[in-house]
Amino acid sequence: MTTILRTTNLTKKYGSKTALDNLTLGLQKGEVLGVLGPNGSGKTTFLKIIAGMHKKTSGEITICGEEPGIKTKGMVSYLPDRNFLYKWMKISDAKDFYRDFFPDFNEQSFVKMMEVMNLDINQKISSLSKGMQEKLNVALCFSREAKLYVLDEPIGGVDPLARDMILDSIIDRAYDKKTIIITTQLVRDIENIFDRCVFLSDGATILSGNAEDIRNERGMSIEETFKEIYRGQI
Known part of the structure; x- marks a missing residue:
């Protein structure tokens, strides 16, 4: 299989604070990775390094064999939080x-997604609700023919109808064998499409691996594992 993302001891520090601590993982073409943890656990920092917005402090990261830079920005479609x-x-x-x-x-894909999302292309951004804005952002993200799609909390804080539409779009891309990284605290809604998971706390990995292996080894769902690990932190 083709390796899309690989990190080895990836670390990011802001002064004396360690935001990401020795993260090591690999992601193959067509896999969906769930990056899980409470606020401040390092999820967004990790995604911004992938997107080329933040530079690593130490360790290694490659996207399709390339270190993050101008070339990889053309490979990664990033949806911020x-x-x-x-x-x-x-x-x-x-x-x-x-x-x-x-x-x-792909403008044709975007127009089709606007129809699915029930959005009018002539609407002003300022008139959109939070759910409508998120649907638009997801449509823009997935209308690129990228190597890697990186979504930071795409279903956080939106109404149930918008959430369902966004989830359907993500699931469609997962079934279409797109390579996707998603951060979320709403694990129940989306865990069924995870191929791999990494659980972060204060920047450090506390659990990582194949999603089905984690379920079998712990005898519980990913959501239940999430609640057990972070009980009292969220």
Whole structure:
């Protein structure tokens, strides 16, 4: 199988604070990795290093054999945990922005996703609810023909209907054998598509491996494992 992501003792420090501590893992083409943990556990730091927004302090990370940089930014489609579009934009402006900025943007796929998400391409970003904004952001992310899709809390804080639509889009991409990394605290809604999981606490790995192996070894679901590990922290 093709290795899409590999890290070895990946570490990120901000002054005296260690945000990510010796993370080692591998992700193969077509796998879905769930990165789990409470706020402040290092999840977003990890994703920003993959996206090329933060530089590692030490250790190794490669994406399709390349260290994060200009080349890998063209391989990774990153969805941050907060809205990143200008409020003056219409959805059509956001589409044009992505089309101009990312050569792998598939405008036809985006238009189809707008129909599925029940969004009007002429709507202003400023008029969208949080759920609608998240649906738009997910549609933009998945309309790229990327090697790796990286989603930071894509279903956090949105209404149940929007959550279902976003989950359906993620599940469709998982079944289409896209390589995906997802951070979430809403484990129950999405754990069935995880091929691998890594549980983080204060930047350190406390459990990592194949999702089905974790279920079998512990005799419980990923959500139940999550609750057991982080009881009192969330």
